Amino acid sequence: MSEAVQSTPIPHHENTKLAMWIFIGGEVVFFTALIMTLVLTRRVNAGYEAEFRSHLSIPIIAVNTFVLVTSSYFVVRALEAIRQGNARAMQWNLAAVLALGWLFLGGQAYEWTSLFREGVTYATTFGTPFFTVTGTHGLHVFVGTLWLLYVLIGHRRIPFTKENHLGIENFGLYWHFVDIVWIVLFTLIYLI
Amino acid sequence: MQQETHRRPNYFLVFGILAVFTLIETLVSYVQTAAIKLPVLIVLALVKAVLVLLYFMHLRSDSRVFSYLFVAGCVLAVPLILVITVVMPLVLPHLGGS
Numbered sequence: 134m135s136e137a138v139q140s141t142p143i144p145h146h147e148n149t150k151l152a153m154w155i156f157i158g159g160e161v162v163f164f165t166a167l168i169m170t171l172v173l174t175r176r177v178n179a180g181y182e183a184e185f186r187s188h189l190s191i192p193i194i195a196v197n198t199f200v201l202v203t204s205s206y207f208v209v210r211a212l213e214a215i216r217q218g219n220a221r222a223m224q225w226n227l228a229a230v231l232a233l234g235w236l237f238l239g240g241q242a243y244e245w246t247s248l249f250r251e252g253v254t255y256a257t258t259f260g261t262p263f264f265t266v267t268g269t270h271g272l273h274v275f276v277g278t279l280w281l282l283y284v285l286i287g288h289r290r291i292p293f294t295k296e297n298h299l300g301i302e303n304f305g306l307y308w309h310f311v312d313i314v315w316i317v318l319f320t321l322i323y324l325i
Numbered sequence: 326m327q328q329e330t331h332r333r334p335n336y337f338l339v340f341g342i343l344a345v346f347t348l349i350e351t352l353v354s355y356v357q358t359a360a361i362k363l364p365v366l367i368v369l370a371l372v373k374a375v376l377v378l379l380y381f382m383h384l385r386s387d388s389r390v391f392s393y394l395f396v397a398g399c400v401l402a403v404p405l406i407l408v409i410t411v412v413m414p415l416v417l418p419h420l421g422g423s
Binding site: 147150151154155157158159160161162165166169170172173176177191192195198199202203205206208209210213305306309310312313316317319320323324325 | 333336337339340343344347348350351353354355362363366367369370373374377378380381382388390391394395397398399401402405406408409410413414417
């Protein structure tokens, strides 16, 4: 897993990647604010927390977490494929990412439906921050799948190549960040 | 002059660690002792996040500027965390909260 660290200036052609990292830095602050609302709710309503947590299904969400982590793996596989000039392998790996992204959203929809059936709605004490935080994350996954569709369709018009694949790299940065957010949410909301 | 270094990380190994850690986290969540559960879960989540950042997002090999931008976001988030975890619980009772 070793790679030499390079501390070189950012090449001009990587300006969009720089923009992507600035965006991700902003997203860190945005998601921290959201997550903190949940932390505060837990702190001031400790008495209701156990009741809320009894509605959460850890095994289902653990599987969903595995699905998202797996999708991240397929993103790096796609990037490696195009770096080696294998556009077909890139497409198949990205198709797997798309399928896994939708599977994750399906899992979240199933969880939400189960919670609604059990009376946990947006209007409840923990429902408000829970649905806001997980919903915002889910929206990011959904936007990611739309972006991926755009990437795949765009590839048919102007194909990505061994030399020109920054579009895949930028999408990957976004997708991996969304994965990191879920790693944090999974621990904070469901496990602790 | 920029020198490209593309020694490919073992992505499957990273993925394997992430998957195994997810399984361990899930099992640990059923442990009732908070003294064990809390630090283990926090460390596992942090290690997972760092692995994704370093290897999947290539911060280990990319320009340091990208790392600084991510760290800047984290630093800006610290006051938010302090306000919510330290200041708000002190202020809320005086505002009529529980």
